[in-house]
Amino acid sequence: MNKLTLKELRQMIREHFEPSLLESPELLDEKSILKNKHPFKAVFMFGPAGAGKGYILKNVLTGPNAASTKSLLSDFATANPDDRIEEVFPMFGVSTKFANAAQGDDAELEALQQKARLILQNASRAHTSNLLSIANPMIFDTTGESVGKMVGRIKQLTKVGYEVAVMIINVPTQASVERDAQRDRTVGADRTEVISQKFQQDVVALKKYHTSLEGVPGVTMLVDDPFNNIFDLSSGELLTKPTAITPDMLPDELNPEKNPEAAANEKAKMDQANQRLQKWVNTPVSNSNGTTLLKGMRTLVKASGGKLGQNMNDLVVAMASAEFSSIPEVAAGAKVLSDLGGVTMVMKKKKGGGHKVAAAPGEEQPALQRAVRGKKKTGDDTIRGLTQNESLKYSDLVDLIRGMIR
Secondary structure (H helix, E strand, O other), X not given: OOOOOXXXXXXXXXXXXXXXXXXXXXXXOOOOOOOOOOOOEEEEEEOOOOOOHHHHHHHOOOOOOOOOOOOOOOOOEEEOOOHHHHHHHHHOOOOOEOOOHHHOOOHHHHHHHHHHHHHHHXXXXXXXHXXXXXXXXEEEEEOOOOHHHHHHHHHHHHHHOOEEEEEEEEOOHHHXXXXXXXXXXXXXXXXXXXXXXXXXXXXXXXXXXXHHHOOOOOEEEOOOOOEEOXXXXXXXXXOOOOOOOXXXXXXXXXXXXXXXXXXXXXXXXXXXXXXXXXXXXHOOOOOHHHHHHHHHHHHHHHHOOOOOOOOOHHHHHHHHOHHHHOOHHHHHHHHHHHHHOOOOOEEEEOOOOOEEEEOOOOOOOOOOOOOOOOOOOEOEOOOOOOOOOOOOOHHHHHHHHHHHHO
16 A cells, blocks of 8 residues: 555545535535425434444334335435545545554554544535435444434524434444454444444443433424334344344343343334334424525526525525515525524615615624624534625525534
């Protein structure tokens, strides 16, 4: 392998991905907001390495009809930052088997891999932000052991207008370690074991996702208890692929030798998940921010002849136009975005039609002023709005969404 410095790898990755990091949503190969079947819907799939999340997504979550072979989530885009590792690392001669200096591996390689992984995660986050900005249905495929971080991300997405479904899948730690070792891209036995054990404690035993998200508007738990992906659901036998699940890996309640109902119990969980998912997917979004933004976007698309409205940012841009700012649905959508940025918007009717932006009581600046990075820091970059003569840059909206999902 030709050794690369981090600087060289960073430059190569930038050259490879930069054209797509902040592309306008119109350039994305996604459906129009008028044809989007599941706008403002997002699914979080949590499970340790080797849990079979991808397989279940494509082949098991097909709805209550056992004869169906099409995933209920086939119209959803999947966000998994580590997927790009498999694409990019080999291009630059970097091993996808992550080094661990503590185990005697090359410390320089470990540093390079971890920092490059961070670069790719940032690139993936930017692309995901673009997809969220056009209300694209999303699947977030991740290990999920960092419960606090993921719960915060879920809650922020509901503020943006999304409704979220959560699926939790588990396999024994031993199986997780064995399956990670079989992959082309591995994170190593030690790291895999730590992730799995934290998952077993916080997600499975303590059910922290269930307790943390209970009663949160816009969140649907697809299973009442984590689904253990250890049985062939058609036969009830323990899985033998990609590695064998053996009775000695399992607690008594999951061990079919000690609990004959174990397989039936897990099948009941998957049936529950399919029933809930089918209802969730086919129920139009009811999140108030989501419905307001969706109505505003669709109205703007029709009013502008398709020139505006395919992304949230267009709602704010449209406020610079007397023609579009006079449309109540568009103005309401712009207000949602303004409120997400931490400002208050007061819309007053103008003589001759349209609206003008008035400063809210106590506000030093008009609510829809242009977003300015670095000015009046409030933690995350925020949308400060725009004046009647200035438009909000698309990258500013990306900053907002990206900050909310990081």
